[in-house]
Amino acid sequence: MESLVNFVVGKLGDLIVKVAQFLGGVGNQVEWVETELKRIQCCLIDADTKRKGDARVENWLNELRDVAYRIEDAIDIFYVEIEDSRQKDSSGFLHKFNKLCCMPMKVPCLHKLGKELGQIRDVLDGISKSRVDYGIKELPQDTKKERSQADELPMRAKAYIDVDETKIVGLDADKSNILDLLLNNVEIPRRAVITIVGPGGIGKTTLARMVYERAMVNFEYHIMLSVSQQYNLADLVRQMLNEKEGELKSIMPKLKNFLSGKKYLIILDDVWEVRFWEQLKDALPINENGSRVMITSRSIDVAPVDPKISPYKLSFLNEEDSLTLLLKTTLSCQELDKKCPNDLLELANALSKKCNGLPLALNVLGGILSKRDQTYHVWKNVLDTMNWYSEKGEDCMNILAMSYEDMPYYLKSCFLRLA
Structure with a gap:
């Protein structure tokens, strides 16, 4: 304005x-x-x-x-x-x-x-x-x-896209299960496709990054790509080949030849359509050396690409983990070492419940609280003004809107101009 x-x-x-x-x-x-x-x-x-x-x-x-x-x-x-x-x-x-x-x-x-x-x-x-x-x-x-x-942003306010495992809550079991599918599943030596499914903001990308960083050393070739809703298949294939030019009809066979005989790990994050996999799969050799493809998607329709491996569905955080994540995102390490005052802890419980176990919502809320005074009055005001609707992650836009509304006034115009 x-x-x-x-x-x-x-x-x-x-x-x-x-x-x-x-x-x-x-x-x-x-x-x-x-x-x-x-x-x-x-x-x-x-x-x-x-x-x-x-x-x-x-x-x-x-x-x-x-x-x-x-x-x-x-x-x-x-x-x-x-x-x-x-x-x-x-x-x-x-x-x-x-x-x-x-x-x-x-x-x-x-x-x-x-x-x-x-x-x-x-x-x-x-x-x-x-x-x-x-x-x-x-x-x-x-x-x-x-x-x-x-209102300038403090350095300790972390962006959600940064994978700081010290602030990740509730994904340890999922990480272990996915790594087991990628590395230890000797019953499926052929190229296998693992799909992680869940609504936006539940932590699919975070989990994929954590798994990728841990597993990539076990593969001769590895890459993680963000696909998104508006994807360009030729551009993605060129990234796999580390090339800047080439038409799709010529680089698809080139990719298949390049991967032939290699043990590879390819993670395709944020896939929206079944046809994306249908277009790409022929360029990924079905070898017998333990190669793996992992797909993350919001849509269950994208999931059944490999009949031998069931889609892995991420769950929402329980109340205990929700509170832990909120406090980790809100408070510094020094503050976490101290016991949280009972009045603030009560408010933190109420705030975390409003997020319905969605990590994105908890991270956004924690980022907002981390820039405010750690007092009952301030936290109560945030609780009273929370008006987003997040029924188990079905509506992330209101959550992101709250993050925008909490921007310093002078940054809002910059953000809208860039958008």
């Missing part, structure tokens, strides 16, 4: 600079709107912190966004109409007369702009007055700077 308001304020300033001599009475309208928007800018930080628990504030921000777009449209239309009139009359008598009399051809455009800005002024005036009713405070610019510095 702040980037949008900044942009519109800039356009208003440009308008004043470029055509100030022609604006006349409309110039007062432009200056008033610019000044009012700058004043509202100082309220955005406070509004952003209050929007989660107050629907009125959320609506207030939506109204502000709409009027900002309306101002932008009015300015753009004004510029277009000026350029259009200039092209139509650039060589005519009216143009020469207007130039001599310093009476621009922009009178109709100015009238239209002035009328639109007059209506916008009424809307902005209402928005400014309602912010007082909603308790939205105007913060000085130095407060914003101090808040930005205070």
